[in-house]
Amino acid sequence: MARKSRRELARPGGQTELPLTVREVALAAGVSPITVSRALHRPTLVSEATREHVLAVVKELGYVPNLLAGSLASSKSRLVAILLPTIANSIYAAVVQAILERLTEAGYQALIGPTGYSPEKEEELLEAILGRRPDGIVLTGTLHTPASRERLAALGIPVVEAWDLSAEALDMQVGFSHERVGEALAEHFVARGYRRFGVISVDDPRALRRNRALQARLTELGIPELPMEIPPLPATWEVGRIGLSRLLERPAPPELVLCSSDTLALGVFAEASSRGLRIPEQLGVVGFGDTSNGRFATPALSTVSVNADEMGRCVAQALLDRLAGNQQVVCLDTGFALIERQSS
Numbered sequence: 001m002a003r004k005s006r007r008e009l010a011r012p013g014g015q016t017e018l019p020l021t022v023r024e025v026a027l028a029a030g031v032s033p034i035t036v037s038r039a040l041h042r043p044t045l046v047s048e049a050t051r052e053h054v055l056a057v058v059k060e061l062g063y064v065p066n067l068l069a070g071s072l073a074s075s076k077s078r079l080v081a082i083l084l085p086t087i088a089n090s091i092y093a094a095v096v097q098a099i100l101e102r103l104t105e106a107g108y109q110a111l112i113g114p115t116g117y118s119p120e121k122e123e124e125l126l127e128a129i130l131g132r133r134p135d136g137i138v139l140t141g142t143l144h145t146p147a148s149r150e151r152l153a154a155l156g157i158p159v160v161e162a163w164d165l166s167a168e169a170l171d172m173q174v175g176f177s178h179e180r181v182g183e184a185l186a187e188h189f190v191a192r193g194y195r196r197f198g199v200i201s202v203d204d205p206r207a208l209r210r211n212r213a214l215q216a217r218l219t220e221l222g223i224p225e226l227p228m229e230i231p232p233l234p235a236t237w238e239v240g241r242i243g244l245s246r247l248l249e250r251p252a253p254p255e256l257v258l259c260s261s262d263t264l265a266l267g268v269f270a271e272a273s274s275r276g277l278r279i280p281e282q283l284g285v286v287g288f289g290d291t292s293n294g295r296f297a298t299p300a301l302s303t304v305s306v307n308a309d310e311m312g313r314c315v316a317q318a319l320l321d322r323l324a325g326n327q328q329v330v331c332l333d334t335g336f337a338l339i340e341r342q343s344s
Helices: 022-029 033-041 048-061 069-072 089-103 120-128 147-155 178-191 205-220 235-246 264-275 308-323
Strands: 079-084 110-113 138-141 159-162 172-175 196-202 254-258 285-288 303-305 329-331 337-339
Touching: 022 048, 033 048, 079 089, 079 120, 079 303, 089 308, 110 120, 110 329, 120 147, 138 308, 159 303, 172 308, 178 205, 178 285, 178 308, 178 337, 196 205, 196 235, 196 308, 235 254, 235 264, 235 329
Parallel strands: 079 110, 079 138, 138 159, 159 172, 172 329, 196 254, 254 285
Antiparallel strands: 303 337
């Protein structure tokens, strides 16, 4: 069937400014209304060619889907809420991007909210977002207020806690052990011959857990001293520079500095360069997050990868499986990897 133009779809009296309907889009595209609906809201149910054809017609006609009507008819909002500490940190962005790609494939939209690392702010955002009736929620970490826990438990909305694993899951968890990261760093670099360590870390609960595990394991390995610089958030190059300056003022300056993010580590690079310190000959540096800035720094930054892409895909798939009726409890460890490059 030949596609009808926008002009040919004009209503009686020339009322072309009235909102178009799904039926009119279907008529213009030469497909059924259900095919238009599926192409817009459940794209996996139609072929790629059909979806592209329908989207082209939608764009040409200027059609705006009535998402509210669709959600009322199906009792689904096709909306997933994702709460993360900040949108400024590329490591969180990488996980969210992987989540979004998988959700989009399945016809879902996402609402993203930054919590500023605050459980109280997370609680406020949850109350605002729950009014939009999301089909699922992704939270960062396992630290939540009692009110948030009670609210989510009462509503029964599928929830995935990302970035962490704990014995008190709200529902589903996809992440890694921060304690094991700290232990692995201690074991690896003691075996490499380092004896004087220093830490530069912002006041993030997950980073602090890694630090405590690092310190405990170093003590077990015969290295009781672990100087730490832990300024407030956010993590910036300036914080890394100041942290190194303070560590170098100590009677026994570190041979190796472990940072809670690649951003802090790059600040350490800058301060070391300004002092004429050679990395790694005079100072080893390790970051966390495996960002592109660290990979392409000179020297290339040693770091910890948390498998961000895999974590994001697994988070999205856990939600989609639950929304499809799979009630299996999910607690998935996506692991981490110590990537040693030129800086250590």
